[in-house]
Structure formats: C-alpha cells, structure tokens
Amino acid sequence: MKFIADMMLGRLARWLRLYGYDTLYGIKEDDRILEVAKKEGRIILTRDSELARKARKLEVRVILIESNSFEDQVRQLMREGIQFNELFPENARCPKCNGPIVRVRKEDIRDKVPEKVYEAYDEFYVCLNCGQVYWPGKQWREMIKIDKRIRDISKLSGRDHQSEVP
Ligand SMILES: [Zn+2]
Structure with missing residues (x-):
C-alpha cells in the first residue's frame, strides 16, 4: 500500500513514512497528484473534497481526511482499514x-x-x-508515546478495526 498526500498533510505524510509506508509528499498541482497516483497505484490522502471528487471520477482510490488533528487523521486511517504496525526503526x-x-x-x-x-x-x-x-533518542521516545496515545484512544472509542500486532 502506497500513498500520496496533499500539501495540507505534511505531518501525516511524515508519520506514514515512520510507520513504513511509501508516501509521496510535496506535489502541489492536483492534476499531477492524480497522474502520479494513477500511474504508481497510490492512494491519495487529501483534505480537499474537490480533489477527492476528481480522483473518484478517474477511479483512483482516495481517502478524504476529515480532521485537522494529526492524531484523528491516523485514527481515521485505522478505521479505513489501514494497518499501523508498531513503530520500529x-x-x-x-x-x-x-x-x-x-x-x-x-x-x-x-x-x-x-x-x-x-x-x-x-x-x-x-x-x-x-x-x-x-x-533512538528523545525524539523517538516522544513518537512512541504519541503512537501509544493514538492507539489507546482508538480502542476506547471502539472503532479500532485493526488487528493486533503479533
Ligand atoms: Zn532521507
């Protein structure tokens, strides 16, 4: 599973990379995002409903991200069935x-x-x-904490469909 994120989703893109997902970020033009997604079989992540509409028309898989909060964005992806394995360098x-x-x-x-x-x-x-x-310094330990928080809240809300890491 590979992604391409729009310019609003820089933090989410960096985190997807940390979780091991091949994620492109930095392309500004919608048409170019659509073209690359189609050619490389990438899922588009966007906050822009217009871009999402165009993608669906071209039969490119797209996830319209609902929240501005990065942690909620990750939880939304979990609900969409995207696996988030443990953070591991x-x-x-x-x-x-x-x-x-x-x-x-x-x-x-x-x-x-x-x-x-x-x-x-x-x-x-x-x-x-x-x-x-x-x-694995201070920054890494901070990230593990954030990751844990995302998972805990996700479980509390009962909307976590992802399977446990073995
Ligand atoms: Zn690098």
Whole structure:
C-alpha cells in the first residue's frame, strides 16, 4: 500500500513514512497528484473534497481526511482499514525524504553525529537516500508515546478495526 498526500498533510505524510509506508509528499498541482497516483497505484490522502471528487471520477482510490488533528487523521486511517504496525526503526522510511532506512555500525557514523550522542547510543540508522542519521533518542521516545496515545484512544472509542500486532 502506497500513498500520496496533499500539501495540507505534511505531518501525516511524515508519520506514514515512520510507520513504513511509501508516501509521496510535496506535489502541489492536483492534476499531477492524480497522474502520479494513477500511474504508481497510490492512494491519495487529501483534505480537499474537490480533489477527492476528481480522483473518484478517474477511479483512483482516495481517502478524504476529515480532521485537522494529526492524531484523528491516523485514527481515521485505522478505521479505513489501514494497518499501523508498531513503530520500529528498521521498518521505517525516512520522514524527510521517504527513502529506505538501514541499521549501520556505530563506527560508520562517528563523524556524522555530535560526540555526546555517539557516546550515549549504540544503535544508529541511516537513510540510504538523503544520508540523514537516526538514533533512538528523545525524539523517538516522544513518537512512541504519541503512537501509544493514538492507539489507546482508538480502542476506547471502539472503532479500532485493526488487528493486533503479533
Ligand atoms: Zn532521507
């Protein structure tokens, strides 16, 4: 399952990448979004009902996102049947560029991260496309918290149709 998100959905696009979904973001023109979605079999995510209408006419799968709140947007996708597996660096795509992320040896990134970070962590990942280095630091822990909150509220509301992660 691959996505293309409109310009209103930058945060959602970054998160879909973190959850491991190939997600394009940054194309401004509706016609171009429609063209790429059709050609590459991508689901369009949009806040724009006009774009959604055009997509349906072209028989391109589209999800009209109802909320401005990022967490509600994820919950809507869960209700639409999209699986959200546990956040896990090795399954993630680069939130900046959508490139694949791989684990690297600590020595390989020595000159690419601050000394303090190098000392404090043993686990490092790098984006094969843009070269961005990632480690399971404070930001990652924040994301795990947000992910947990989304799931908990989703369960409380009883609208969570996704299956449990084994
Ligand atoms: Zn990247």
